Amino acid sequence: MSIRSRILTTAVTAVVSALAFTGCNSTPQESTGSQQGPDTAPLLRIGSLQEPQSYDPAQANEGHQAPIYQAVYDTLIKREADGALSPMLATSWEKSQDGLSYTLKLREGVKFADGEVFDSAAVKANVEHFKKANGPFASSMKSVIGVDTPDAATAVLKLTEPDPGLPYSLSNAPGYMGSPKALETTEIKTSPVGSGPYVLDAANTVAGSKITLTRSADYWGDKLPYDKVEFHVLADETARLNALKSGQVDAAVFQRAATAAEAEGTGLLHEPYATNWEGIWFFDREGTKLPQLKDVRVREALSLAIDREALLQSVALGKGELTSQTFGPDTKGYDQALDGKYTYDPDRARELLNEAGAENLAITLPVSPVFDPAIYDSIEQNWKDVGVTVTRHQWGPGQAIPSMLRGEFPVAYMSLVQRDDWRHIQLLLAPNATWNPFKTERPEINELIKKAQAGDEKAIGEAAREINNIVVDEYWFSPLYRLEQHFYHNDKVDVQNQAEQAVPSIYNYKPTGK
């Protein structure tokens, strides 16, 4: 190409894209959901909060980083936008009678980006690598002891105890399949080798700034609409908003309600959905560190003392739903009747404290830099209003979660994603759950967990609902609200929200043709 024609092409492209841009800015659309766009588009640009720590699938993280991993690694099982599980690298999965093994039928004709074949040996290699690497999600494969490979298209996962959460796990980090040959190298940390729809374009990737992915030449599955995907790493919230407003990225997630309001004001698009719940956690339900907390009336009083509605309006700008339970609306454990149970009633709270003989209650409220200080101010004021003495403890950056999980504080404010029934119980409510640092235990809950573990999906759902009721009645937590996820995009893309995930999966984007 001569210099002149190159200049011409550049100029034409510039003019066209400028026109396209002014065109799309002039009329902000309400919704793009029903529009039929073209099948393919050259480029999708996503503003990302974080970049992967490592491309080793065993070190993979979920949540904000999920779409980046999904672009290069296929999972054994796919998780659809609504949370339903469907075939991907595994075409089917079946639990044995005793629940101690899962038989996966594997897709044939799938190759990794380095030409290696995907088969049962690859599954075995990945599972073993995952367990050995001690990555963030190693514990979700705790129950798996080994993989049998009766033939190339069948892999049998052997378990030490029934694990109803396993199929779900295989749709997430533990399910990412990397080329067995690449897993053994250290290069896997910086250059992923999977069977996913895209491959990393290392030459156009800048650490800390931009990740560029290009179409994998012979992807086995249905092609995704975009020829190229760029993740712009924008850790700063303002930078992310600016990039989206100026058209440098097509979509981005925000963490503050105020930013969301600003994005809304500039005509960016948004479909409300909630992934997290947040509120007060009464970790010390046995009164180990704070004896009064053993009395359920004290926990009830502290819950009723909080003006949830005011907090939702002032801090979250009304972008959320009040709740009294930790189970999310998408789960079987969810019970709509429980949502309005903890209503603001300071008089009743004072009475309850009186009845429990806890008039002189003194609580240390640990403060994390992650949350809006106004949340702590409000709760402190609410508790002081009913006669509780509140002192604060300031956590440094990165200290909050470790401190909570070590059981250093009887009470804390925290936000967590709403998971499926089984993993919710395993993570928050079971006697040895990570998020149950004081190891609260109830015989009836233990029974229900046992029943769920041995039973089918329906049994898990029923058990979850009963457990949820016990936990709400006993005020194990004082949930405030399910916060809306602030995910915004321009009208060039059509995006479906992803259940249980901070940001949409890579499969959920479509061009609108604008």
Add this chain to the structure above:
Amino acid sequence: MTFFLLRRFLSAAVLLVAVSFLAYVLLFPTAGDISRNILGENATEEQVALKNQELGLDQPLPIQYLAWFTKAVSGDLGVSYFSSQPVWDTLMIRLPVTLSLVIVVTLLTGILAFAAGIYAAVRKGWVDRTLQILATFGDALPSFIVALFLVTYFAIQLKMFPATGYIPLTESPAGWVRTITLPVIALAICGVAGVAQQVRSATLGVLRNDYIRTARSRGLSERRIILTNVLRNASTNGLTSLAVQVVGILGGAVVIEAVFALPGLGSLAVEATSRTDLPLIIGVILAVVLIVVAVNLIVDILVAWLNPKVRLS
């Protein structure tokens, strides 16, 4: 001069060791939580303990520091706990971004501040007063407010510059200019104001000296007097103030890099600190200390070259 340089290099080395040790001591209390933060909220206590062992975080402070130090001396700054990238590689990616900013801002600040300061001192009157007011205003304006204004107006509304991101000079010089223009302006504004004030008062001081009067009486042109006598004598103060500004620019870069999402040392420092990524934090600190030491050294040499009196002391 050789002795002077040797002494400076030696003190720089001592400073680096001291700073790295201090960083280790200060960050050590939080080290117990690193493994939990790497593994996330789902990890079990056993996983955390295993990771602690893997990273050597279960060892006492002196042993950890010694292990780091012996490797660092041979040029190996370790591996980031979070990104599994060698600290050295990460620094080499991030350094050019911050250096681009620092160098361009310093040169720009130097040229503009000297021009404005001397002009104001020589011209006096309304020019001086206007510059004084502008300088006070520029000095008082926080750079991030300027940055936000620049982004809103020039990037989002006029779309003249990209709102975020960085294109390396080696990749596209035009792209590089486009990506650093707004950050440079944001950083330079208060720098220029501060240094210009110093240059102005230094120039005024010099102009009052007898030798200037002598030079004038000998019929030398005003331009000649300013370029040879005044500039040379007034530059000491201006350059020293510029060196101080560079330290300020590095501090300002933390905020500016975040606003413009530039992958430089400033944003790296924020990321590394918020995750207590010990090897990376220390790497960043060392890099920043080195920049500050280098800038001071350059300024000292410049001043000594311009003003022979300094060399004697």
